[in-house]
Amino acid sequence: MKLDERHLVQLAAVVQTGSVTEGAALIGLTQPAVSRTLAMLEKRLGEPLFHKGRRPLEPTALGRALADHGQVMLAASRKASELVDDFRHGQGGVVRLGGVPFFMDALIAGMIAEFQHAHPSVRIDQSYGYLPDLSAAILADRIDIGVCPIDILDEGSGLTFQEILPAHNVIACGITHPLLLKRKITAADLVAYPWIAPPSGSPLLSDLHRILLWLGVSEIRVRYSGGSPLSVVNYMKATDALTVLPHSVVFALRRDKAITALPFDFPQPERALGLLRLAAAPRAPAVDAFAAHVGNSFATLRHLIKRHEQAVVWGA
Known part of the structure; x- marks a missing residue:
């Protein structure tokens, strides 16, 4: 015998609330509609679903067993409805x-x-x-x-x-870099130290080349390139290497007290x-x-x- 899943959901709602009226309200139906469903289901089964004359409604053993199956579907339906609501409101x-x-x-x-x-x-x-x-x-x-x-x-x-x-890019270095002690930094000072080259494909790499052209510098000593953000920071902490970074990145890492920006200005990219x-x-x-x-x-x-x-x- 094949049963309609919707009927089992209605039965589960009535068993859960102990009332046809409250069960109907729980699933957004009217009381007469749910009453008709329960009567039709009992007729088809040939067995009662509730003990007569008991308030709140008390299911029979068969009614309880069928309601348990309906409760699983009711819970899944609620979860699906919550998922849709969350999706619509950006919460899922x-x-x-x-x-x-x-x-x-x-x-x-x-x-x-x-x-x-x-x-x-x-x-x-x-x-x-x-x-x-x-x-x-x-x-x-x-x-x-x-x-x-x-x-x-x-x-x-x-x-x-x-x-x-x-x-807004800056020339970044470790917080103990010797150039931080200088009152005025020159192009010769920057060339004197090793550099970290940004990864291939990074806009920072082309920015570094533009800075060198602006400084009139043809060559720098690149000692390290292509590292991840964490590896670049750790490398600067342990060396006197310089690199080009967005100022916002240096700002975000300021609480770690690992790297900082040299007080040296240069033309910024558009x-x-x-x-x-x-x-x-x-x-x-x-x-x-x-x-x-x-x-x-x-x-x-x-x-x-x-x-x-x-x-x-x-x-x-």
Whole structure:
């Protein structure tokens, strides 16, 4: 005998509440409709589902056994409804996120943690990449958001870009670097020390070349290249090496008291850090909520970084 799952759900609701009226209200039906279902079910089974004359309603052994099956379906239905509600309100789902390593590790990782305190049911799937990789991944529907610096977004790319922080690079070093004791740093001072080259594909690598051209320097001693953010920081802590980093990254790592910025100014790239997304993509509420959270976090961070920049005596 095949039973209608909806009938078992109605039976479970009545058994759970002990009343046809309350059971109907629990699952959004009317009392007459549920009463008809129970009468039809008893007729089909040829057995009573409730003991007569008992209040609250008391199920028979058969009624209890069938209600247990209905309760499983009722719980699954509730969970599915909650999942849909969470999805619609940005409280559930998956955000597929890719970004440039230094920004992801120093800044975005903490923002992910803050976001999930308020959205614990949202899962974040993170990957790394630079602009070409992130653009390709978005267009191929492998990620929803790319966090990266951009100078110009090609027209007709099918992507949108939301600026969250203007570019400002610094020459970074360990906090005990000898050049921090100098009142005025020169190009010759910078050349005298070893350098860490940013990874291939990183905009920081082209920024380093532009700085050298501006300084009139044809060559530097690159002792280390291609390291992860953590390895670069640890290398600078143990050596007198220099490198180019976004000031926001150095600012974010200031509490670790491992690296700092040299008070040396140079021309800045016309670039901005921002969120890269597919222009015509259907908007997933969790993705929109996360993008808004990152944007708001950087709005606050922008003022703190600006104050930190003003506290540094820049020279050239």
